[in-house]
Amino acid sequence: MPKFMLSLILITSGLLCSSMADAVPMQAEPPILQLYTEHSPPGEYLDANGNVSGATVELIKLLLSRLDQPATIELLPWARAFERAKLQRNSGVFETVRNAEREADFKWVGPLKMHAIGLYGRSDIFKGSNPIPVASNKYLACEYRQSVHVNALKRMGFTEGRNLVLTVNHGDCFTLLLKGRVQLVVLNEAAVSERQLQMQQAGYELVLLQQLSQVRLYLALSLDIDDNVVERWQHALEQTYRDGSMRRLYQGIYSEQMISNLEDFARKPG
Template structure:
């Protein structure tokens, strides 16, 4: 189970779940000699179903303290440097997160791990936070003038984001996060170890680089390959 998250995950012209992240999971499935069905749905629904459905995998999932006991984890498959982006004219004003929340409206998607961080900044759904069901739709909200700020991954969008007539720059850091494949709890620990080993091998043999390099920055790929090498070293030490 997954969500629409360009450019890594989307529905193709045939209505099939596609994208480089999906190809990573399919190749990992092949190496593990497993089959699978792929479902794309709003994130909050996917999160709920993944906890209720045996032998399920939810991707890409932020691994944090609140979710740690809900799943068994294989990864990381992405790193996110989440920052609050807004219009370039705000960048030079040195506004704090509190000042931003007092003066502006933010947009985020329902069920996202950064929701609590936005609340800590002073954003609330009752006042100055627009929540949407699908990642990426916030850009449309900004274009329509219904919000001015939105969290984005700096490793993906860089120091200036421009699309659909909207220009944004990072204004405030939110959090650094790691995205994983979240396995339902009925997978055994031994199985999870095998999945992790095969994923690490995919990073080190260049498979993930070939899948990612057209859509994701070199900085991200290098960090993932380094994480995989460290994972295998720890496994060897144990």
């Protein structure tokens, strides 16, 4: 074959390959998702190295890996975490109660957990036959700002500035209870075992006074995130319930009843 013909073929092939390469766009990397949470052991806390850890955090990290989604996870006071996720694009917050008031502010993935919520006090204040406390100036109740349970306390008659203390961080109320500065706090069942141990070390018992509600906790994603992406998150989460991954992360930390309820949730059609 003449040299000029060979050169022409090579040049044409090169142009063709170049055109084909131009015609196939490079797949863009997904933007980094900014996730926020709060200090709420055993689900979320900073470990000895300052890394965000905990059973629920590990489940979120597993989902990020399966979805090939780059992300950062930052631990903040709850009110700040919630507001950032609400106002910032490509962001999310976990774990939070999904209710009518918040429904339109986020796109929802979950539930991550299901809990019984109760009102608790100290055994030296609330003994054996004591009645369930009513709102009065005799008792100070405590909850953290932006918590969905603040409204439950207000419906019971507790009022900020009179008999209701609102704190910035999730664990502050229990610290105040240990020190005897408040008499009533709201706790979920997952936190009770650890809190009971702390209370016993202080020489008291933690007493359940009243069941307040059953709640489901979710990952709340910002509204700009595409619905198809949210569906992929939901599918990946439910798959961890079906394949045993969630159980391996949650077992021994959360109740068997809750783990089974989540597995049952994933098995239901639709």
